Amino acid sequence: MALVVQKYGGSSVQSADRIKRVAERIVETRKAGNDVVVVCSAMGDTTDELLELAKQVSPSPPERELDMLLTAGERMSNALVAMAIHSLGAEALSFSGSQAGVITTGAHQKARIIDVTPGRVRQALDEGYIVLVAGFQGVAQDTRDITTLGRGGSDTTAVALAAALKADVCEIYTDVDGVYSADPRIVPDARHLSMVPYEEMLELAASGAKVLMLRCVEYARRYGVPVHVRSSYSKKPGTIVTGSVEDLSVEQAMITGVAHDRSEAKVTVTGVPDNPGVAGRIFRVVADAEIDIDMVLQNVSGTVSGRTDITFTLSKTNGPTAVAELERIKDEVGFDQVLYDDHVGKVSLVGAGMRSHPGVTASFCEALATAGVNIEIINTSEIRISVLIRDDDLDVAVRAIHDAFGLGGDEEAVVYAGTGR
Amino acid sequence: MALVVQKYGGSSVQSADRIKRVAERIVETRKAGNDVVVVCSAMGDTTDELLELAKQVSPSPPERELDMLLTAGERMSNALVAMAIHSLGAEALSFSGSQAGVITTGAHQKARIIDVTPGRVRQALDEGYIVLVAGFQGVAQDTRDITTLGRGGSDTTAVALAAALKADVCEIYTDVDGVYSADPRIVPDARHLSMVPYEEMLELAASGAKVLMLRCVEYARRYGVPVHVRSSYSKKPGTIVTGSVEDLSVEQAMITGVAHDRSEAKVTVTGVPDNPGVAGRIFRVVADAEIDIDMVLQNVSGTVSGRTDITFTLSKTNGPTAVAELERIKDEVGFDQVLYDDHVGKVSLVGAGMRSHPGVTASFCEALATAGVNIEIINTSEIRISVLIRDDDLDVAVRAIHDAFGLGGDEEAVVYAGTGR
Numbered sequence: 141m142a143l144v145v146q147k148y149g150g151s152s153v154q155s156a157d158r159i160k161r162v163a164e165r166i167v168e169t170r171k172a173g174n175d176v177v178v179v180c181s182a183m184g185d186t187t188d189e190l191l192e193l194a195k196q197v198s199p200s201p202p203e204r205e206l207d208m209l210l211t212a213g214e215r216m217s218n219a220l221v222a223m224a225i226h227s228l229g230a231e232a233l234s235f236s237g238s239q240a241g242v243i244t245t246g247a248h249q250k251a252r253i254i255d256v257t258p259g260r261v262r263q264a265l266d267e268g269y270i271v272l273v274a275g276f277q278g279v280a281q282d283t284r285d286i287t288t289l290g291r292g293g294s295d296t297t298a299v300a301l302a303a304a305l306k307a308d309v310c311e312i313y314t315d316v317d318g319v320y321s322a323d324p325r326i327v328p329d330a331r332h333l334s335m336v337p338y339e340e341m342l343e344l345a346a347s348g349a350k351v352l353m354l355r356c357v358e359y360a361r362r363y364g365v366p367v368h369v370r371s372s373y374s375k376k377p378g379t380i381v382t383g384s385v386e387d388l389s390v391e392q393a394m395i396t397g398v399a400h401d402r403s404e405a406k407v408t409v410t411g412v413p414d415n416p417g418v419a420g421r422i423f424r425v426v427a428d429a430e431i432d433i434d435m436v437l438q439n440v441s442g443t444v445s446g447r448t449d450i451t452f453t454l455s456k457t458n459g460p461t462a463v464a465e466l467e468r469i470k471d472e473v474g475f476d477q478v479l480y481d482d483h484v485g486k487v488s489l490v491g492a493g494m495r496s497h498p499g500v501t502a503s504f505c506e507a508l509a510t511a512g513v514n515i516e517i518i519n520t521s522e523i524r525i526s527v528l529i530r531d532d533d534l535d536v537a538v539r540a541i542h543d544a545f546g547l548g549g550d551e552e553a554v555v556y557a558g559t560g561r
Numbered sequence: 562m563a564l565v566v567q568k569y570g571g572s573s574v575q576s577a578d579r580i581k582r583v584a585e586r587i588v589e590t591r592k593a594g595n596d597v598v599v600v601c602s603a604m605g606d607t608t609d610e611l612l613e614l615a616k617q618v619s620p621s622p623p624e625r626e627l628d629m630l631l632t633a634g635e636r637m638s639n640a641l642v643a644m645a646i647h648s649l650g651a652e653a654l655s656f657s658g659s660q661a662g663v664i665t666t667g668a669h670q671k672a673r674i675i676d677v678t679p680g681r682v683r684q685a686l687d688e689g690y691i692v693l694v695a696g697f698q699g700v701a702q703d704t705r706d707i708t709t710l711g712r713g714g715s716d717t718t719a720v721a722l723a724a725a726l727k728a729d730v731c732e733i734y735t736d737v738d739g740v741y742s743a744d745p746r747i748v749p750d751a752r753h754l755s756m757v758p759y760e761e762m763l764e765l766a767a768s769g770a771k772v773l774m775l776r777c778v779e780y781a782r783r784y785g786v787p788v789h790v791r792s793s794y795s796k797k798p799g800t801i802v803t804g805s806v807e808d809l810s811v812e813q814a815m816i817t818g819v820a821h822d823r824s825e826a827k828v829t830v831t832g833v834p835d836n837p838g839v840a841g842r843i844f845r846v847v848a849d850a851e852i853d854i855d856m857v858l859q860n861v862s863g864t865v866s867g868r869t870d871i872t873f874t875l876s877k878t879n880g881p882t883a884v885a886e887l888e889r890i891k892d893e894v895g896f897d898q899v900l901y902d903d904h905v906g907k908v909s910l911v912g913a914g915m916r917s918h919p920g921v922t923a924s925f926c927e928a929l930a931t932a933g934v935n936i937e938i939i940n941t942s943e944i945r946i947s948v949l950i951r952d953d954d955l956d957v958a959v960r961a962i963h964d965a966f967g968l969g970g971d972e973e974a975v976v977y978a979g980t981g982r
Contacts, residue, residue: 156617196577197641198648208640208655212633219629220618227619
């Protein structure tokens with residue numbers, strides 16, 4: 141008997157009708173002879189509606205109370221799925237994150253899982269129940285307050301439970317039937333990938349592939365949990381994320397896929413005095429505002445003026461804060477101005493094979509040049525090349541690179557509307 | 562410094578705007594120098610909406626999961642009130658019933674409070690916080706599952722917390738500004754009562770007065786918690802429920818008020834063999850279906866047939882079940898038929914003074930006769946007289962009795978729309 145952890149996103153449980161369909165799938169898995177643990181997100185727009193209510197009563201609601209408010213959403217959806225399972229004649233129990241033993245840090249709205257002590261979940265499984273666990277939430281180790289895990293938190297809950305229960309697989313049900321060599325909405329002949337090693341999935345997630353969140357993949361790799369990404373609406377096998385790139389046979393594709401990201405903006409600080417410590421001061425101010433930066437470019441000081449420009453990218457949502465923080469130190473540091481540009485896009489090529497093929501970067505740049513796309517910043521890891529370009533060029537660039545490396549397949553992608561989380 | 566427990570009903574927190582008004586009231590109480598613990602019901606129609614969703618996914622949802630679902634409503638409203646308090650510059654923490662130490666039996670949907678261990682609430686108070694506790698919910702002592710307390714559960718939560726914290730008063734905010742000598746919607750000159758002893762309030766609640774639930778009054782009496790019933794929409798003092806009828810001075814009114822109840826139905830079993838044990842068999846069947854009965858009438862066997870009629874009243878919601886259970890034993894017991902009548906009403910007169918005034922029952926019956934109201938069943942306790950009449954006669958009967966005992970006042974009642982719970 142296998143132990144399967146399944147995670148369903150908000151769109152999969154957005155109505156009574158969808159909840160009943162999810163329940164059927166869960167009961168089928170149970171009847172096939174598996175122990176089943178299920179993690180559901182809140183129904184459809186519940187979280188957004190609760191956030192809107194919070195804004196109406198308080199301009200800046202305290203994060204502890206936001207967590208108390210938002211976690212109600214997952215409790216409701218998981219209880220409803222348990223009821224739907226019950227009406228199909230199977231037995232189910234739903235648990236809150238706290239009851240399921242999801243222990244986190246005390247950082248409200250962005251807590252991290254410290255440990256999972258699934259004693260009650262294990263006992264309920266042993267008694268023959270299907271177990272539902274409210275995703276996205278836990279209980280703080282120190283204060284015993286209710287916490288939320290931030291974006292992608294339900295995926296992380298599922299993987300963490302799978303690790304703690306030593307599950308055979310963690311199935312993530314979403315709107316698409318797996319990971320593709322590029323976004324099928326941009327590249328019609330994108331190839332479905334049946335298997336992706338953890339390292340490559342990490343790079344894809346960090347490069348903007350939305351199918352799995354970075355934290356979830358990190359957790360899965362650390363504990364060796366095989367993650368099966370599949371569609372809520374079809375029975376086709378999806379993509380299994382597992383194993384190391386070292387396990388790949390030499391016959392396998394050198395390059396795995398192309399990812400893109402429209403969520404970043406570019407900040408340029410011009411006329412920065414070219415003295416030691418100045419760049420550090422600039423990045424420290426941004427870091428102190430708890431803002432992650434992604435790509436960085438420092439122009440070579442080309443003039444006698446002894447001044448340079450520093451450019452970096454960050455999430456658009458953090459743009460205004462970063463600009464304000466930098467303006468604050470303008471006189472102290474003595475730079476000219478802060479420029480902000482949110483019409484940029486990032487395209488990345490990921491593949492474990494590229495570290496042993498020195499021509500990849502050249503081919504990548506040639507493909508973009510042929511397509512008439514200008515590169516603003518370039519950034520690489522051992523198994524990834526990323527470039528920042530104009531956002532208008534993004535679709536053209538993704539297609540050009542996908543073609544240049546011959547990544548296309550002949551199978552049609554199954555894509556549904558909605559976001560799946 | 563006094564410790565005040567306040568309870569606000571669902572209509573008091575049904576919108577962002579009302580939540581903000583409730584928050585202002587709470588902060589005022591805090592600023593007046595009190596420690597404050599607040600229990601809120603779920604917002605407006607939340608509970609009904611969740612029940613409707615539950616019905617859509619399952620024809621008979623398991624009660625454990627219903628409790629998990631419904632308790633989300635109070636978590637949300639209490640977190641929102643905490644946010645609104647925060648935006649007024651005061652500090653508040655919200656706790657679930659479980660976090661606040663509300664320990665109950667495991668009877669889902671109708672759990673009873675076994676104990677309250679308010680360690681976290683006390684600590685938060687000591688640290689200067691206003692504390693919000695989600696009403697209507699607790700955690701089962703044996704299974705650690707989430708439970709709900711059934712109707713009036715938030716009032717009971719508030720009184721139980723007040724008892725455990727040894728609060729100075731438990732304020733129940735509702736749509737009316739207290740307890741009246743009769744329902745002011747029926748009797749325009751009904752008198753506002755500034756104080757009602759526990760025993761009288763128990764009789765009034767049991768007789769249909771909706772302002773406080775019976776369980777809540779029982780709890781308050783057992784632990785000696787003074788309960789102040791007041792309006793969410795005015796600052797006027799309400800009614801204090803406290804003390805024993807023995808404390809009343811002889812000058813005080815002999816009669817306190819008139820209550821009425823439209824929620825009961827009458828069941829008559831006709832042609833019952835007049836043998837020992839038959840009535841017991843009939844009432845056992847009803848009791849085994851967990852149905853409470855109220856008034857009972859057994860006609861004197863008047864004929865040579867050796868048969869009699871047994872009549873009793875019960876809540877309308879239990880009517881169909883009781884009739885079905887009785888039909889099941891018809892042949893076994895050998896009675897003629899089961900009659901069901903839900904066009905009845907009950908009117909009661911309550912007052913500690915009546916035990917030393919033998920003429921009260923006579924005056925009561927005379928008043929009804931003068932008003933042309935026919936009595937079907939009569940039932941009394943030491944401090945109460947109740948009669949079952951036609952529901953069409955109810956308003957006339959309430960006014961006639963209120964007049965006959967001179968209960969009217971000259972102050973205008975403050976009554977608002979809505980139910981308050």
